[in-house]
Amino acid sequence: MPDYNLKETRTLEYKRPDVVKGYTDQTLYINLSDPQIAIKPVEGKTKKTFIGGKGYDLWLLWNAVQPSTRWNDPENALCIAAGPLGGTPIYPGSGKSIVATLSPTTGSAMDSNVGGYFGPYLKFSGFDALEIQGKSSKEIVVFIDGINQKVQVFETSGLPENAYELSAILTEHFAQGKPRNISVVSAGPGAKNTLIGCLNFTWYDPKRKRARYKQAGRGGVGTVFADKGLKAIVACWGNVTAATNAPADKDRLKTVAKKHSREVVELDPKQNEMAKIGTTHLVTIMNDHDLLPTHNFRYGQHAQAPNIGQKVYRLLFDPGFDGCWMGCTVACSHGIKDFVPLTGPYKGKKVFVDGPEYETIAGCGSNLGIFDPHTVAEMNFYCDAYGLDTISVGTGIAFVMECFEMGLINETHTGGLDLHFGNRMGALELVHQMANDEGFGKIVGQGVRIMKAVFAKDFGADPEIMQDIGMEAKGLEFSEYMTKESLAQQGGYGLALKGPQHDEAWLIFLDMVHNFMPTFEQKAEALHWFPMFRTWFGLCGLCKLPWNDVIPEDNKDTPEPAKVMKHVQWYADYFSAITGSESGPDDLIKMSEAVYNFQRIFNLRMGFGRREHDAIPYRAVGPVTEDEYESRSERYDKQLAETYKVDIDGKSTAEKLAALRKYREEQYEKLKDAVYKRRGWTPDGIPTVQTVKRLGIDFDEVVELLEASGVNS
Amino acid sequence: MIQVAGKQIAWQEGMTVSDLLETLNDRHPYAVVRVNEQYVTQPNFEHTLIPDDAEVFLIPMIAGG
Numbered sequence: 001m002p003d004y005n006l007k008e009t010r011t012l013e014y015k016r017p018d019v020v021k022g023y024t025d026q027t028l029y030i031n032l033s034d035p036q037i038a039i040k041p042v043e044g045k046t047k048k049t050f051i052g053g054k055g056y057d058l059w060l061l062w063n064a065v066q067p068s069t070r071w072n073d074p075e076n077a078l079c080i081a082a083g084p085l086g087g088t089p090i091y092p093g094s095g096k097s098i099v100a101t102l103s104p105t106t107g108s109a110m111d112s113n114v115g116g117y118f119g120p121y122l123k124f125s126g127f128d129a130l131e132i133q134g135k136s137s138k139e140i141v142v143f144i145d146g147i148n149q150k151v152q153v154f155e156t157s158g159l160p161e162n163a164y165e166l167s168a169i170l171t172e173h174f175a176q177g178k179p180r181n182i183s184v185v186s187a188g189p190g191a192k193n194t195l196i197g198c199l200n201f202t203w204y205d206p207k208r209k210r211a212r213y214k215q216a217g218r219g220g221v222g223t224v225f226a227d228k229g230l231k232a233i234v235a236c237w238g239n240v241t242a243a244t245n246a247p248a249d250k251d252r253l254k255t256v257a258k259k260h261s262r263e264v265v266e267l268d269p270k271q272n273e274m275a276k277i278g279t280t281h282l283v284t285i286m287n288d289h290d291l292l293p294t295h296n297f298r299y300g301q302h303a304q305a306p307n308i309g310q311k312v313y314r315l316l317f318d319p320g321f322d323g324c325w326m327g328c329t330v331a332c333s334h335g336i337k338d339f340v341p342l343t344g345p346y347k348g349k350k351v352f353v354d355g356p357e358y359e360t361i362a363g364c365g366s367n368l369g370i371f372d373p374h375t376v377a378e379m380n381f382y383c384d385a386y387g388l389d390t391i392s393v394g395t396g397i398a399f400v401m402e403c404f405e406m407g408l409i410n411e412t413h414t415g416g417l418d419l420h421f422g423n424r425m426g427a428l429e430l431v432h433q434m435a436n437d438e439g440f441g442k443i444v445g446q447g448v449r450i451m452k453a454v455f456a457k458d459f460g461a462d463p464e465i466m467q468d469i470g471m472e473a474k475g476l477e478f479s480e481y482m483t484k485e486s487l488a489q490q491g492g493y494g495l496a497l498k499g500p501q502h503d504e505a506w507l508i509f510l511d512m513v514h515n516f517m518p519t520f521e522q523k524a525e526a527l528h529w530f531p532m533f534r535t536w537f538g539l540c541g542l543c544k545l546p547w548n549d550v551i552p553e554d555n556k557d558t559p560e561p562a563k564v565m566k567h568v569q570w571y572a573d574y575f576s577a578i579t580g581s582e583s584g585p586d587d588l589i590k591m592s593e594a595v596y597n598f599q600r601i602f603n604l605r606m607g608f609g610r611r612e613h614d615a616i617p618y619r620a621v622g623p624v625t626e627d628e629y630e631s632r633s634e635r636y637d638k639q640l641a642e643t644y645k646v647d648i649d650g651k652s653t654a655e656k657l658a659a660l661r662k663y664r665e666e667q668y669e670k671l672k673d674a675v676y677k678r679r680g681w682t683p684d685g686i687p688t689v690q691t692v693k694r695l696g697i698d699f700d701e702v703v704e705l706l707e708a709s710g711v712n713s
Numbered sequence: 714m715i716q717v718a719g720k721q722i723a724w725q726e727g728m729t730v731s732d733l734l735e736t737l738n739d740r741h742p743y744a745v746v747r748v749n750e751q752y753v754t755q756p757n758f759e760h761t762l763i764p765d766d767a768e769v770f771l772i773p774m775i776a777g778g
Contacts, residue, residue, distance in 0.1 A: 270718075270770045271747075281752055285745055285775060288754035310752065481777065506777030513744050513755065551773040553718075556741040561774065 004158035004169070006141060012037040012151045016126040022084030022245045022578040023047065027060065028127040028151065030142060032228055033074055033134030035153045042128060049696055053083030054111050054538035055595040056129040057100035058602060061109055064133055067605050071104040071220070072227050074135045080119065080185070080233075081129035085578050086541020087120030090242045091257040092264050093543030095120055095325020097201060103219035103498075104195040105392075105447045106475035108606040109599060110219030110498050113538055115324030115333060116201030117183035120541070121146065121235035124244055136229030143174060146237045147181070156231055163188040163200040163213065164351070164385040166232060171202065171211040174234050180204045184211065186232040187222035188387025193437035194445025196392035196477075197222025200384060203324050212354050214324050214333060217389035218501055219476055220447075226387070240326055248580030256573040264329040264550050272549055274332040275322075276314065279358040283309040286362070290632075291482045291508060293367045295421050296398035297471055297619050298628055300482040304371035308361050312373045318352075330545050332357075341378045343428045346385075356380040356390075362480035363394020368401060369421030379431060386435035391501075392447060393434070395477035397427050399448050399470050408461035415439040448472040468618040474499035474608065483620045485635075486512040488523045491671050494616040495527060497599045503544070504531040510562050524674035526562075533568065535592035540575065547571070594695040597679075597687045601702055604686060604709060611685040614672060622664040626653045629660070636660055682711055689713035717769045724765045730758040733769065745772040 017024050025047070029038045042056070050059045057079035064077035078101045088094040097119030103110035122130055125146025132142075138155040145152070160166050163186045171182045184202045191197025199222045200213040216222075247253045268274055272281050283305060286292035290300035306312075318337035323330070336353040356364075356376055364379035365371060383390045397419075403409045404419040411418065417440060419426045433441020443454055448470045455461035471478040476499025483489040488511035493500035507526055510516045517523045537544045548564045555561050568585045576582050583591075603609030622636075623629040629636055630653060640646040640656060644663045648656055676683060680691035689706055690713070692698045706712075715724045717733065725732075730746055730753050744755045747770040753761045763769060 271772050273747075282775075282777070285752055285754055288756050289744070311750070314750070502777060508777065509744060509775050514742050548774065548776040553773070555773055556739075561741075564774075 001169070002158055002160055004156065006154040006156050006173070008152055009155050010035045010037055010153040014039060014126065014149055014151070016146060016149045019124060019244065019246050021248045021580050023052070024123060024126050024128050026127060027056070027129040027131060028122075028144065030130070030132045030151070030153065031134040032132065032136040032140055032230070035134070035136070035140075037151050037153065039127075049594055051084070051539040051591050051595065052128060053081050053086065053541050054098040054100060054113075054535070056081045057098055057111065058109060058595065058599055060129060060131045061100050061102070062602060064131065065102060067607065069102060071102045071107065071224055075133060076102045076224060078132045078221070078224050078228065079129055080122065081541075082119030082123045083539055083541030085245070085574060087123055087240060088242060088245055088253070088257070088578070089240050089325070089327040090254065090261065091574060092261050092329045092546040093325070094541065095328065096537070096541050096543050097122075097216070098538050098541070099199060099216040099221045101221055101224045102606070103221070103475070104223045105220050105449060106499055106608070108474070108498075108608045109602045110221060111538065112216040112218040112221050113503070114199065114201045114216035115203065115214035115543065117203045117325070118185050118201045118233075118235050120240065120325070121183050121237035124237045124240065125235060130233070132228065132230070135227065138229060139231040140229050141170070141231050142233045144233070144235045146235065159231055161189045162385040163387055167200060167202045167211040167213055170232050170234055171204065174236055178238075179211070180206060181236050181238055182211075183235050184232050185234075186387070187226045187230070188385060188435070190383070190386030190388035190431075190435040190445070191222030192226035192387075193442070194388065194434050195220045195223050195447050195450070196389050196396065196445060197226060197387045198383070198389040199225055200387065207320050208318070208337070208352070210352060212324075212333065212335065212352075213384065214354070215384060215389070217391055219498060220389075222387045222389070245578055247578045249577045252573065253577035256570050256577060260546060260567070260570050261329050263552065264546055267550050267553070268330065271551065274330050274545065274549060277310045277317065278313070278332040278334045280310040280313040280356075280361065282358040283361055283366075286481070289513060290485070293362055293398075293480050293482050295369050296367060296402040296469060297478070297482060298402070298625070299631060300484075302366060302371065305366060307371040308365045308373050308376055313356070316373060316377070328543075330543070330550070332545065336377055339377055339381065341381060343378065343425070344382055344432050346381070351381060353377045353381045354384060359480050360390040360394070363391050364427070367394050367398040367480060368427050370424050370427060372424060375424040375428065378428060382428070382431050382435070386431065388431065388434060391479050392477040393431060394480065395471050396444055396448055396451065397430055399451065400430070400444055402469055403455060403461065403466065406465070408466065409455055409459050413440065413459050447475065448477050449475045465624075468624045470617055471619060472499070473616045474613055476500060478620065481506070481508060483508070484622055487667055487671055488517055488526060490616060490621055490668055491523065491527045491675055493620065494614050494668070495672070495675055496531070497596070497603060500616065500620075504534055516562065520670055520674040523671060524678040527675045528678045529563070529589065532589045532592040532596060533563070535596050536571075536588045539591060539595060590695075594697050597691060597695055598697050598702075600681075600687055601692070601697070601705060605705055609686065611672060611676075611683070614685060616668070618661060618665070621668055622660055623657060626657060629653050629657050686711050715763060715765065715767045715769055718771055724763070728763045730761045730763060733763060734758065739771070741773070743771055743773075745775055746770060747772060
């Protein structure tokens with residue numbers, strides 16, 4: 001146990017309000033520069049318009065920053081919120097926290113959702129959201145003690161850097177013998193020394209007697225946290241029951257919760273077995289459908305993919321209940337016990353690995369040409385402990401490896417590291433370098449967008465080819481699905497507000513495998529409805545897995561099976577039961593639409609919310625290299641000849657590659673047109689005045705911004 | 714016999730996943746089924762044999778991450 005010190009510098013004692021119908025109607029504000037602690041009321045209009053969770057975060061952030069604010073300015077706010085339904089222990093998937101801040105890699109509003117107990121504990125302690133501004137030169141721990149009704153700010157010294165040990169120590173320090181009452185949010189040295197830092201949110205696992213964690217990974221939220229001088233934020237709360245949210249109609253809540261919970265218990269074992277294997281089943285399924293990114297998204301398949309698939313992790317995962325929120329019957333947060341790393345500070349020591357999930361396996365495995373489950377587990381462990389996002393780490397190193405293989409960079413630039421695809425030790429070394437602010441890892445940790453600029457300027461690498469193969473958009477690294485053969489999913493990534501993350505729309509199977517949406521209008525409709533419904537989970541503090549990863553047996557006979565409307569209706573009932581605001585499925589969409597459009601306008605305010613910013617690298621659209629074309633030549637030749645009526649006889653691969661590119665890029669632009677129209681946006685991708693009025697977000701600042709951007713009523 | 718979605722179905726030597734889906738006369742476009750603990754995807758339906766006494770689960774939809 002390290003010799004550490006926590007010196008109290010500021011305390012606010014407060015009277016905890018009762019939670020009423022899922023809300024406390026106040027937020028907690030902390031400024032680390034002073035330091036200052038304050039409580040702010042939530043106005044009725046804010047509640048009605050922004051609902052909670054991500055909506056509250058975005059509103060707080062909007063009011064905290066200016067268009068000129070950069071991620072590391074003191075006024076940038078880091079906001080964390082649950083939502084009105086968050087913290088319900090009887091409804092599966094009801095423990096999510098949503099983090100929002102200005103991102104170091106995109107420069108605009110970033111949101112990232114995460115499991116663990118923090119969001120619900122924050123709310124039950126009396127706060128619908130937490131907003132942190134300012135910066136401290138000292139290392140700070142914030143303690144939100146809902147039981148004793150006080151918020152404390154501590155200056156600290158001697159605490160470990162990494163989140164693995166820090167989470168355990170702070171859990172024990174604040175637990176008073178009840179570790180389940182504690183949730184710790186922390187980053188780590190990787191978050192401090194890169195721009196792709198994640199946040200770890202803990203939940204206490206009583207069976208294994210340890211603090212486990214999940215990650216808010218995307219867009220460098222951990223980097224902002226570390227830059228503010230935050231070491232950790234700790235929440236403390238006691239008993240949680242269905243009554244803790246004080247639902248408007250407890251019986252109605254129990255009825256709908258029981259239905260959904262029982263269905264998960266009954267059907268998950270017959271379907272995806274997430275309670276046993278998490279999301280690892282997706283590895284071979286994606287691989288078989290040519291959708292598993294391998295070698296920096298060049299290809300979608302690899303013969304060795306089963307080595308990192310569910311069969312292997314089924315054996316590696318430690319059996320037992322793995323719910324990242326109390327009572328969740330999906331319980332997919334599996335881990336590996338007694339894992340022994342081969343590298344780094346834990347080399348040769350037994351550790352517990354929280355994960356891996358599909359995204360980490362694809363990002364830190366197949367996309368790097370690594371098909372060794374232990375290397376993936378070790379990457380997973382260190383990324384979490386260091387506070388690094390496994391998706392950005394995976395996609396970033398994949399880009400580096402392809403640049404290395406193409407000769408765009410070499411060992412002189414990498415500090416002697418051989419970074420061919422498949423080099424397990426090279427990939428791990430980069431992770432350690434990122435955390436330690438050393439060597440070539442210092443450059444890799446800046447993310448793909450900055451790497452492209454550095455490689456071109458300092459190493460003389462060709463910027464055009466890097467633009468095609470560097471898998472980022474809006475500054476965020478792609479998450480781990482191949483989109484080349486699904487135009488709808490190209491939109492799912494490219495039109496996503498924060499950058500290419502799959503949490504807005506995952507349409508690959510519907511589009512590519514089932515061909516359910518052949519027209520632009522159908523794709524546009526899907527790219528309206530799915531992002532709106534999925535946004536709603538972020539407003540309310542929910543996980544989306546119980547919605548469409550466990551499917552009712554009669555779903556296939558419904559008019560729109562992809563929407564799983566039986567569950568959507570249950571969610572509407574759930575919302576009505578907690579908040580007392582009677583809502584149907586269409587109301588849920590409308591709630592999201594207001595926040596979604598507001599976030600788009602937030603991007604505009606920060607200089608990023610136009611058509612040009614929805615561009616994606618050509619690797620996401622079609623084959624960049626002749627090798628890629630030839631690997632699927634039958635498909636591409638057919639498309640050129642039959643769909644685009646190109647005479648391909650006698651044409652070289654290079655000529656066909658260019659012809660295909662022209663058509664595919666045109667298709668993506670047409671998709672943008674269709675989606676903007678469906679969403680009520682201008683052809684430049686900006687919400688119209690009519691749209692913001694319809695959604696009730698026509699605040700003076702918004703209308704002025706639209707006018708200044710050339711959008712008039 | 715094999716068990717499919719809770720029902721007993723007669724097993725035949727050489728029975729593939731495609732054969733089984735035809736037998737079921739279920740028009741839902743399954744992309745994935747599970748044979749015991751093995752996930753079988755649509756590109757492999759035609760050449761994946763179902764062993765006798767297997768339990769087969771029809772996965773209604775794959776919804777991604």
